[in-house]
Amino acid sequence: CSLCEAKVTDMRSHVGQHILRALSNMPESLKEQVGKVLPCGFCGRSGLPECAIRIKVFASGPPSLETKCICHFVFKYRFADKGSKNTPCRNVPVRCTLCHPVLPPEPGKSTRKVIPAFVDAVWRYNMVEHVLDQHEEYSVPGHREAGAPLPAQVWESMRLTDLEQIAARIPKERWQVGREVDKENVIASGSHTRKRPALEPATSLPLKRPRTAVQPLQISCTSIA
Template identity: 30%
Template sequence: MPPPVDPVTSPVTFPFENGAIRLITVIDPVSGRHSVVCDLCDQSISLGIRAASKPLFNHRGADPCQRTAFKRDKKASKERILAGTGSPEDEKLVNTSFKSYSTVSLLVLNKMCNHVGAHILHSLRSTNDPKPCSKQAVGENPCGFCGLEGCLTQLQEKKKGSLSVASNCPYHYAAMNYKAAAKFSKAVPCSNVPVHCPLCSTSVSGQPQTIWKYNAMYHLIHEHSIGDTSPPIPGQLLVQIFITKEEERALGIQEQVTASWRRQNNIPDSDGFEVYLQGPQVDKRTRSDTVSTVNSDKHDSKRNKLGYIQE
């Protein structure tokens, strides 16, 4: 039987949209349980005596939240139309089904992940972005959903081994199919997904710490270097953070830029790396020449190379 947990006795604040929105819990004086009102749909979310963030992150922006917000907004639009104060937007919303509304929203979020990934990769490769964002630059340790810093994202492993992603990012793609998103495809080339860092201690929820695939090397250098010594990279993590040449080309990175970046950072080509992982018995004809690791040390004066694998 697990030991009892101590309750959190003070209100807890959950920031969203880089701190622009701050949701503060309310504590029931009798039960001591925390609850918070979702800013998107106005529903009250119970967080328990420990003010656990998972229920809020799983709810905010997910399908039930979107449905509730859609019904609320559609009702308000109908009331404005009946009162004679409706707008063209109200007319459009009243005549829109939730299925059409949510499908458009999900398509936009799916494409946005790919769009943001291209910006992040250009920043990592220190190459000119042909379509730079005019409003805000990519962050040093950017969120894969929006490209900015400050978002909290957690990769959650369920009992049967499936994975889900919770995030407070306003552009959180809640419908993400993790396995599909982690693989390159011609339709959606970006494979920047949250991954677990095996070197970090587990979070309060018991889940491993989460980092974004494209940010992995930045994280390892900044969080796990000891002085001028870089940490060894566990083999499984190194496999997870590979970016293929085909993916880089599809996202607008010229092949000579990729090759030059690899040489400058002493990163072996994937052909050589697969030999290291799989052993000398691997037939050369079966090896891929399209895999690389990503090491962005442009923000750090150490310029360390994370060049070996932990056995």
């Protein structure tokens, strides 16, 4: 590892823990500190042209990655994206669907044929910083309250699991995006408008009750006359 000089077999997972600790403001005694701006998920450095990474997403099968980072190595994307008890780190390159949205099907068709192409990727642990910097119109749970709620797909691309943060020895009070409570600030997939609360019409009930109570008295007075 270029940051701590440890000999590791899974550089992506190892460096990912360094990055999570840096994001959580947990200083480490390292030979070289984690890059401060969008650190590379393979080496942990920032600003190196060779660390730029691109992704090609296919309709089926794992995506292809393209980078010249000296620490790059081939890994099983789907396994890493899901994480496991033994390898909880889920820091993988993802496609930002705010930058590269999927077009809807053409009229009269159920699907749209998309020709896969390489686009700039963002490492999962960098997605919060990416959205804060590049998509100012959106709110980011735990970081920016103002703005439109994040689409569910974007939130999923930046979500962190409890397991990977525990594995990185991050105190719970410093956990990043990923807690269940943060879902309140996210647009559910397929939702369009907010429904009116079911009890909202009840505000008119107090106006009807006085009239109902007074009418029998008026009828009674008329009968006596």
